[in-house]
Amino acid sequence: MNIPGDLKYTEGHEWVRVEGNVAYVGISDHAQHELGDIVYVELPEIDTEIDAKEEATNIESVKAAAPVYSPVSGKIVEVNEDLEDSSELINSDAYGSYIFAVEMSDKSELDSLMDADAYKEFLEKE
């Protein structure tokens, strides 16, 4: 299972890449594999204020829709528009395909996320 060491992870299988004050959020390789072929990503609206653990958007596979939660609180400042017409990018490159980015209002929330080792252990237990 592909779990890059430079990212943080949630129990909901989101990953976070931190660039300064901005958190880029996607779903893990494990999550894309569980969902199967992804056919639609509903992109959240820019400037939306969001709380940590709040539903930010939905990813739809052929069979079902799965919610994506924001790992951190703040304001949505970017969305990955490439996914609008090519949602399958998440299947082919889960870590290269962020879904949305949050300008964090409280960077200490990152401390509660898992590092790669902890996420790996979490997946093994799940």
Added chain:
Amino acid sequence: MLKRTPLFDVYKDYEGAKLIDFGGWELPVNFSSGIIAEHMIVRENAGLFDVSHMGEITVEGDTSEAFLNWLLPNNVLRMKENQCLYSPMCYSDGGVVDDLLVYKYNRKKYLLVVNASNASKDYKWITQENEWVKKELNLPEFENLSETMSSIAFQGPKSTEYLAKMAGAEVKDIDFFYFRDDLKINGIDCIISRTGYTGEVGYEIYVDRKDAPSVWSYILDTTKDKGVLPVGLGARDTLRFESKLPLYGHELTKDISPLEANLGYFIDLENDDFCGKDALVKQKQNGIPRSLRGCEMIDKGIPREGYKVFLDGKEVGHVTSGTKSPMLNKFCGLVLIKRDLGLKLGDEIQIDIKGKLKKAKLVKTPFYKNI
């Protein structure tokens, strides 16, 4: 504990195969290739499905023909030997118990193939609960073979060519909705019908439960170099969806009449009395309340089962099935809506997708047609 088919042990040979609970059965939603690739192989080449979970019931005896002709809205009297017939099976109020295939050996012997999730309900309905039984009319003998009979579906434009090499050239002479029970695959007796649930040329192969793994492996081993893949339930659903083949629990339920589901072609209202006839005749005379239509999203989003359909702010029905069509690469849905809206192809409706009204337009169905 979920039920397993005799092919359960072969699923693990496919890395990435994902198992789900499908009406109490532990079945693969996809094998290694994923739903879309498995869908495409059936449209372009051929794919193999484990459909051993389906229920099989034999009907035997002097009154078999008369009983089935009463039990089912389609006309059993017109069937020839070795022919198959699709029919809904209705309650007396016209609601649907299940939809099924009838295989006719002769006037005294038939095989019914029913949906897995309905198999025990159907058996009870057929053998104990219907009016024929209650009137103590002469019943044929029934046997539930669901535990001993297994089935594999081999579907796709190349399936005839491949199967003829395995089961004999006679396969090429099996007409659409006919079957043979005197053919063998790798020495194993099978029933082979030219039927399926994909909208492609294809076959359903019935074997004894103990023989299912060897027939499965033989077909895949023989055709591996041609690119044939095992196909899971996910693609089975998207294939039947594109071809607008109804799925019980979605397009057909006890609360949806087969006329509403646009299955009038499979209901012979001129036939002798059958269970549900009065209700269906009355419905046809008084106006069929709803109609099953196809739509394509104009706005983005996937219309999923149960989502409400609106026209000019008024609720007019619901989505029965919806997905992204792999062949059309469009978000499509089947909607059961009021019939008297006067809507034409191309007209706009709205679908409530997670609280937002998204635009869609009515389109021709089947969404995709190859044969």
